[in-house]
Amino acid sequence: MQRVLSRQLPTHIGTPVRIAGWVHRRRLLKSVAFLILRDATGLAQVVVTDPATRAQVEQLTEESAVEVTGTPVAEPAAPAGVELTAPRVRLLGAPAVPPPFDLYRPTLTASLPTQLDHAAVALRHPTRAAALRISAAAVAGFRATLDGQGFTEVHTPKIVSSSTESGATVFALDYFGRPAYLAQSPQFYKQLMVGVLERVYEVGPVFRAEPHDTVRHLAQYTSLDAELGFVADHRDVMAVLRDTLAGMLGEVSVRAGAALAALGRTVPSVPAEIPALHFTEALAVAGAPDDEPDLAPAHERAVGEWAARQHGSDFVFVTGYPMAKRPFYTHPDPARPAYSNGFDLLFRGVELVTGGQRLHRYDDYLAALAARGEPVGAYAGYLDGFRHGMPPHGGFAIGLERLVARLVGATNVREVTAFPRDLHRLTP
Amino acid sequence: MQRVLSRQLPTHIGTPVRIAGWVHRRRLLKSVAFLILRDATGLAQVVVTDPATRAQVEQLTEESAVEVTGTPVAEPAAPAGVELTAPRVRLLGAPAVPPPFDLYRPTLTASLPTQLDHAAVALRHPTRAAALRISAAAVAGFRATLDGQGFTEVHTPKIVSSSTESGATVFALDYFGRPAYLAQSPQFYKQLMVGVLERVYEVGPVFRAEPHDTVRHLAQYTSLDAELGFVADHRDVMAVLRDTLAGMLGEVSVRAGAALAALGRTVPSVPAEIPALHFTEALAVAGAPDDEPDLAPAHERAVGEWAARQHGSDFVFVTGYPMAKRPFYTHPDPARPAYSNGFDLLFRGVELVTGGQRLHRYDDYLAALAARGEPVGAYAGYLDGFRHGMPPHGGFAIGLERLVARLVGATNVREVTAFPRDLHRLTP
Known part of the structure; x- marks a missing residue:
């Protein structure tokens, strides 16, 4: 399955696709988990309800490189109005050691020297x-x-x-x-x-x-x-x-x-x-x-x-x-x-x-x-x-x-x- | 008068133009002199019959930067089928000291070290x-x-x-x-x-x-x-x-x-x-x-x-x-x-x-x-x-x-x- 970029997801509603990128953020709610994937073109929201996949997502660390297959559906609250459902997640390479600052916040709060040390x-x-x-x-x-x-x-x-x-x-x-x-x-x-x-x-x-x-x-x-x-x-x-x-x-x-x-x-x-x-x-x-x-x-x-x-x-x-x-x-x-x-x-x-x-x-x-x-x-x-x-x-x-x-x-x-x-x- | 490049001369037949470049070569025949001007796009042939301009061209050295105004006319034997007639020549800057090798010959005959010394x-x-x-x-x-x-x-x-x-x-x-x-x-x-x-x-x-x-x-x-x-x-x-x-x-x-x-x-x-x-x-x-x-x-x-x-x-x-x-x-x-x-x-x-x-x-x-x-x-x-x-x-x-x-x-x-x-x- 050809990889699709996050920016292209709105044109693939209803058709299974493969996306790839970094684990930008995870939100582990009671009944559902969200995995926000970041690639070169932006962010993509992945909805996880299946218990086995959820267990896998709970183990992931931010910044790990992953690929996700799933089906895009329209969701006005998600980035670009689309989210990926029924996902299967595969780790690419090794799990990431979390970076010394949060990359998912709107601004980098680390001092500039710290940012440059970890450029x-x-x-x-x-x-x-x-x-x-x-x-x-x-x-x-x-x-x-x-x-x-x-x-x-x-x-x-x-x-x-x-x-x-x-x-x-x-x-x-x-x-x-x-x-x-x-x-x-x-x-x-x-x-x-x-x-x-x-x-x-x-x-x-x-x-x-x-x-x-x-x-x-x-x-x-x-x-x-x-x-x-x-x-x-x-x-x-x-x-x-x-x-x-x-x-x-x-x-x-x-x-x-x-x-x-x-x-x-x-x-x-x-x-x-x-x-x-x-x-x-x-x-x-x-x-x-x-x-x-x-x-x-x-x-x-x-x-x-x-x-x-x-x-x-x-x-x-x-x-x-x-x-x-x-x-x-x-x-x-x-x-x-x-x-x-x-x-x-x-x-x-x-x-x-x-x-x-x-x-x-x-x-x-x-x-x-x-x-x-x-x-x-x-x-x-x-x-x-x-x-x-x-x-x-x-x-x-x-x-x-x-x-x-x-x-x-x-x-x-x-x-x-x-x-x-x-x-x-x-x-x- | 806007400068015209040598490559553009064929589209200016009959209209006075200004060209500029380097003195690539001069040919001083008995009744006529030719000045070959080189610019970034190629060569242009200038025909000199006027005695005062000829005297000026005789004084020029190869590689001097010059500008020439004149009228392009069709001439099948000239580069791109056109030559500049009734020219007025103006030296730009100082007369060139001739380089240690001839630039107008089809190939550079100087050794590579000599070429590199005078790159x-x-x-x-x-x-x-x-x-x-x-x-x-x-x-x-x-x-x-x-x-x-x-x-x-x-x-x-x-x-x-x-x-x-x-x-x-x-x-x-x-x-x-x-x-x-x-x-x-x-x-x-x-x-x-x-x-x-x-x-x-x-x-x-x-x-x-x-x-x-x-x-x-x-x-x-x-x-x-x-x-x-x-x-x-x-x-x-x-x-x-x-x-x-x-x-x-x-x-x-x-x-x-x-x-x-x-x-x-x-x-x-x-x-x-x-x-x-x-x-x-x-x-x-x-x-x-x-x-x-x-x-x-x-x-x-x-x-x-x-x-x-x-x-x-x-x-x-x-x-x-x-x-x-x-x-x-x-x-x-x-x-x-x-x-x-x-x-x-x-x-x-x-x-x-x-x-x-x-x-x-x-x-x-x-x-x-x-x-x-x-x-x-x-x-x-x-x-x-x-x-x-x-x-x-x-x-x-x-x-x-x-x-x-x-x-x-x-x-x-x-x-x-x-x-x-x-x-x-x-x-x-």
């Missing part, structure tokens, strides 16, 4: 699993949008000979007797691949050895990187980012709408054109002095409120950040060289994505590094590619866990990461 | 770029097939506290003062995620510190991993693998058919049911003694010939490898416990994919590790998940670079890898 079971809780499904849907939308705009997926080295942007926060490793580092970002490689494929993206792990024990930092996170050539300036990049974000959120609705609804969240809407403020305008909107070198969190909140008030938008671009605050590969604004062609995208007043136009001339790289007192040698392999004809280009990077945390309303990125790595955590 | 330019050669496009298409097909079969994409840790399968071939790193390792595979994590999402896949880097200097080994490669729960045995896994492979090759045809054709290759066809031989049958087919513990390359070739001869198939499964030759997490054949529920998929007589059913009972893991004299402690965080109810499950892993090398007929996996990492190579 393999904690993630089974529907709220935790929902975040993983939303994450997968967002990534699918990222790829689908960029595939549709002529981008090609690439896979770049995660072991590199020098740090990407600064030496302070990299993991060092022994590479066949030579010093090497884990890549902090695919920045240089995606730029070089613009010279090959014009438009590229990569979804992959990046590594930051930052000794920050905060709700926002992970030692490994998933970076969604895109880079495109033959741009006029950063505004072409912003247009692709706008479409990408809309595609990601659209795919979350399509693929993970139920997961989002289970968390009581809705998908924010992305305007056809996201409002944009120049950095100097953003300072004015925030009531900050016009010589501030960067936006403080309070300024970002003020800009977010401006976008909501003036444009009804949850999103707002800030462009033209001062060059001094951006990485050395950032392209300056030709009209105002102290300001950059770099941008941040804010979501409800907090930075969500960073991007911009990059330098594309070899000599400009040499000058930028010299101006910062950085040695050219560490970047030699990267810079060499720029000697052989690179078009104007730019791109952006989205931190997947931070994005998903914002979508589901999690305060800690660890809540939306399957097996987080941080300053203190290397297992499980 | 950022070598990859621009249409044959090298074609392999990257085929690779991206294959991965897209992997995901699309599994998405359609209820799988969810996951992202798992690449920094782990102990080695996955054996301690000999891992990269060690310093993790905030503690010893840690780069993950050799997502094996344990994908298994644990079966307990959460039932069916999962991951596309990501894996790391092997193997000191092998061969045409098949990379220190980092892209692994396409899938794992599914509630299987009867390994045959359910083989069925998913068959569909996945067909989906991957189908997507290569759809998305990268031109790239494959440019390399003179065709996509092999995957039979609706891939023929399968038990290990003991495979030995007999190969004429090997029936006490051989494994298949030698000559045996695999013989099995491949058998599949072609008897079934007209490029693909063949070998099932039931002896347990002694498979990893400790492999599930034995209940009827013949010396043989496993593990399989290899051979393509034209060479192993392409490995997979199988895994152990799912905690006690079976303890027994398997004890039988191999391996300490349980190193696997504690992994094994704990198996105490809390795991269904029968299995999966497979496809090495992306090896698959693409086979598809394009490359003898060395480095030919199809953007920036390979190996025993000797850490840059670019």
Whole structure:
């Protein structure tokens, strides 16, 4: 008998079926017992009246993997309006040792460290699993949008000979007797691949050895990187980012709408054109002095409120950040060289994505590094590619866990990461 | 004026357009000059008769990034039957330093080490770029097939506290003062995620510190991993693998058919049911003694010939490898416990994919590790998940670079890898 998923039960009323999953909960009443089975698509209620089967169900433990054959009948009070009657239950594998917290309660009451210590079971809780499904849907939308705009997926080295942007926060490793580092970002490689494929993206792990024990930092996170050539300036990049974000959120609705609804969240809407403020305008909107070198969190909140008030938008671009605050590969604004062609995208007043136009001339790289007192040698392999004809280009990077945390309303990125790595955590 | 791609030129005959790309080649004849421009979609021929523009084109170097405005006219002898006339040429960025090898010749004549030393330019050669496009298409097909079969994409840790399968071939790193390792595979994590999402896949880097200097080994490669729960045995896994492979090759045809054709290759066809031989049958087919513990390359070739001869198939499964030759997490054949529920998929007589059913009972893991004299402690965080109810499950892993090398007929996996990492190579 072919297995049926819990979600499919309403279309099998009256016909014997086989379902399989985990013992989510049991309710042992006097005249009847209920077994709630959980599978990848939801919950199914099984009604047990037969004494032998009841004795078997009484022996079961929560989280044991089981299969149940029985006949679905309509029952308005059951999940999806159907319950399985006259069941036969078979244990798959060994009886489960009950987990250290109850997975059947609406929320996980265990502390986050306890959940993370027992991630393999904690993630089974529907709220935790929902975040993983939303994450997968967002990534699918990222790829689908960029595939549709002529981008090609690439896979770049995660072991590199020098740090990407600064030496302070990299993991060092022994590479066949030579010093090497884990890549902090695919920045240089995606730029070089613009010279090959014009438009590229990569979804992959990046590594930051930052000794920050905060709700926002992970030692490994998933970076969604895109880079495109033959741009006029950063505004072409912003247009692709706008479409990408809309595609990601659209795919979350399509693929993970139920997961989002289970968390009581809705998908924010992305305007056809996201409002944009120049950095100097953003300072004015925030009531900050016009010589501030960067936006403080309070300024970002003020800009977010401006976008909501003036444009009804949850999103707002800030462009033209001062060059001094951006990485050395950032392209300056030709009209105002102290300001950059770099941008941040804010979501409800907090930075969500960073991007911009990059330098594309070899000599400009040499000058930028010299101006910062950085040695050219560490970047030699990267810079060499720029000697052989690179078009104007730019791109952006989205931190997947931070994005998903914002979508589901999690305060800690660890809540939306399957097996987080941080300053203190290397297992499980 | 909106940019037009070279591939789109035939639909713009007679209307002025703007194209952009790299100077692929120049031909300076007496009365006319030709500039061949390369963009992401192919080549475009530009005809130059105007003396000022000709002088400009004479100054250009190959690989410089340029944009050209002009009017497309039909010309049967030109690429795609069209050429751009009355052009105006504008240099984008700086003139290119000519690369150390000619990119416009049909094949790259530079040695592979030279190509790899200058990967950022070598990859621009249409044959090298074609392999990257085929690779991206294959991965897209992997995901699309599994998405359609209820799988969810996951992202798992690449920094782990102990080695996955054996301690000999891992990269060690310093993790905030503690010893840690780069993950050799997502094996344990994908298994644990079966307990959460039932069916999962991951596309990501894996790391092997193997000191092998061969045409098949990379220190980092892209692994396409899938794992599914509630299987009867390994045959359910083989069925998913068959569909996945067909989906991957189908997507290569759809998305990268031109790239494959440019390399003179065709996509092999995957039979609706891939023929399968038990290990003991495979030995007999190969004429090997029936006490051989494994298949030698000559045996695999013989099995491949058998599949072609008897079934007209490029693909063949070998099932039931002896347990002694498979990893400790492999599930034995209940009827013949010396043989496993593990399989290899051979393509034209060479192993392409490995997979199988895994152990799912905690006690079976303890027994398997004890039988191999391996300490349980190193696997504690992994094994704990198996105490809390795991269904029968299995999966497979496809090495992306090896698959693409086979598809394009490359003898060395480095030919199809953007920036390979190996025993000797850490840059670019």
